Amino acid sequence: MDETRLRGELREAAAAHRPDRARMLARVERGMAAPPARAGLPRRRWTATVAVAATVVAVAALGGLAVTALQDRPAPPAVAVAPGPAARAAGTVDPGSNRWWAQSDLAVTTDGEVTGLTVELRVAHTGGVVSTGHWQTRSADDFAVTVAEEAGTLVYRWTLKEGRTVPAGPHTFAAQYNHAEGTRDASADAYTVVLIAPGGGRTTLRGGFG
Structure with missing residues (x-):
């Protein structure tokens, strides 16, 4: 097979290729769950960072719920004060x-x-x-x-x-x-x-x- 024909078939194969998005997303998620050592961040430190981030998000969410609950709570009824004698x-x-x-x-x-x-x-x-x-x-x-x-x-x-x-x-x-x-x-x-x-x-x- 000559070089010109080989290049033509390669171009056709490249044009016909459709990437598997599901597989790509799965690989990204696996990479986030267990980042490689070469990323410059040790696995243990990465896990702690993710845990802290998750905790901050959870606390913020709970704080928002508490503020909303306080705002939605009805005001206590006014206490009537008996008038003094005239x-x-x-x-x-x-x-x-x-x-x-x-x-x-x-x-x-x-x-x-x-x-x-x-x-x-x-x-x-x-x-x-x-x-x-x-x-x-x-x-x-x-x-x-x-x-x-x-x-x-x-x-x-x-x-x-x-x-x-x-x-x-x-x-x-x-x-x-x-x-x-x-x-x-x-x-x-x-x-x-x-x-x-x-x-x-x-x-x-x-x-x-x-």
Whole structure:
């Protein structure tokens, strides 16, 4: 067979060849699963690298699922807060006070029943201040009352006993005390009233006697 004919048959055979794609892909996959040593990467290191890559992909996928789950989770229902009692308070120095003795009156008005009530009346030590008594328009059996010296003030405190209630209406709490002779300055005196409604709502009132 001469050279010209041989070359012609080779060209025809090359034109008629169709590569087997399935076999080629299989070889590529086998090569990735077990890379040859000449690739410059030892088999053990290659395996570890593939494992790490797979772990990163898995963690990323799980993170995406977690974020999606949190975003899809419905918001918790809002918790309703019970409103505090509607109330008003005003402090005044009783007009019956004189040059040696005084009475501080605290008027508290509630628009509804309260199940908790603490009244605190503070009389500043302006000289010669000594407690001579106290009273309230509600029953004395309803309250625990204390009188104590605290940080330069004489503190009268009424606390509604557990299980007792105070109805709607005006209520008065009075503190009585001696003081140094003369017209006493009550501008440093103060009061705090904390009221609790049957539903648990709280109202705090503060003011003075100046």
